[in-house]
Amino acid sequence: MTVLAICAIIQAMLTIDIVTIFPEMFDSPFNASIIKRAREKGLVSIRAHNLRDWATDKHKTTDDTLYGGGGGMLMKPEPLFAAVEAIRGECSVPTILLTPQGRLFNQQVAQELAQESRLLFICGRYEGVDERVRQHLATDELSIGDYVLSGGEVAAMVVVDAVVRLLPGALGYEHAAAEDSHATGLLEGPHYTRPPKFRAWEVPEILTSGHHARVAAWRRRQALMRTLARRPDLLARARLDAQDRRWLAELGYNGPFAHGQIDSER
Ligand code: JF5
Numbered sequence: 001m002t003v004l005a006i007c008a009i010i011q012a013m014l015t016i017d018i019v020t021i022f023p024e025m026f027d028s029p030f031n032a033s034i035i036k037r038a039r040e041k042g043l044v045s046i047r048a049h050n051l052r053d054w055a056t057d058k059h060k061t062t063d064d065t066l067y068g069g070g071g072g073m074l075m076k077p078e079p080l081f082a083a084v085e086a087i088r089g090e091c092s093v094p095t096i097l098l099t100p101q102g103r104l105f106n107q108q109v110a111q112e113l114a115q116e117s118r119l120l121f122i123c124g125r126y127e128g129v130d131e132r133v134r135q136h137l138a139t140d141e142l143s144i145g146d147y148v149l150s151g152g153e154v155a156a157m158v159v160v161d162a163v164v165r166l167l168p169g170a171l172g173y174e175h176a177a178a179e180d181s182h183a184t185g186l187l188e189g190p191h192y193t194r195p196p197k198f199r200a201w202e203v204p205e206i207l208t209s210g211h212h213a214r215v216a217a218w219r220r221r222q223a224l225m226r227t228l229a230r231r232p233d234l235l236a237r238a239r240l241d242a243q244d245r246r247w248l249a250e251l252g253y254n255g256p257f258a259h260g261q262i263d264s265e266r
Helices: 003-010 033-042 077-088 107-114 131-136 153-164 212-230 240-252
Strands: 014-020 046-050 063-065 073-075 094-104 118-123 138-142
Touching: 014 077, 014 153, 033 153, 046 107, 073 077, 077 118, 077 131, 077 138, 094 131, 107 153, 118 153, 138 153, 138 240
Parallel strands: 014 046, 014 118, 094 118, 094 138
Antiparallel strands: 063 073
């Protein structure tokens, strides 16, 4: 048996539970593309639970008005606690509330979450959740960016997508996750496919030259140029070698750089 086949057998499944008042929102995105394939391969199990199943009144109420007035609605604590405690059972499960007040989600957080065996996401609606849910039920609060969504569902989809594609075996060998932008710490440079000339626009000659080392150097330089132009903040944390730093200096960037030894090879 191959090492790969053995790894495939010992790879434990990630179980993701989502608590929401709109479980049907998750049907399409989790039944397409990479997430669908990861589920079919048994790498991940994803369940979207209807919070209303844990509401106890005849109208299945999950929200209520704010104490202190001012208008607006908040998610009631009782159905959320009942749902999360029932789904968790006796297990300790990272329980993540999606909210604009959370810590900012990024590739590093995605890598951390991909190491877990279970994840539970709470999707808020309206003006948010009762403070006791944050304090005594959620173990973590994540934001996917500085904008307001109508609810946590779309944010949960973003986090689940970023995590699932990191699970070993989720991606085809066409594109290993280690090569991705943000895993390298740089933005990707320009990419081209056929035809070599489309309308007036030609593919850079270097790419069709067949000089693999020169192509690699060109791509790296393009990635550095694009990162400097669009996201110079990323350069301070990127892994850069001596050649990278020389190119950046030519472009007028002289730091800050991440500390640690300069890689002799990437
Ligand atoms: C939400 C009440 C949560 O809007 C967001 C969000 C923005 N960035 N990251 C998450 O969460 C949804 C809406 C209303 C609570």
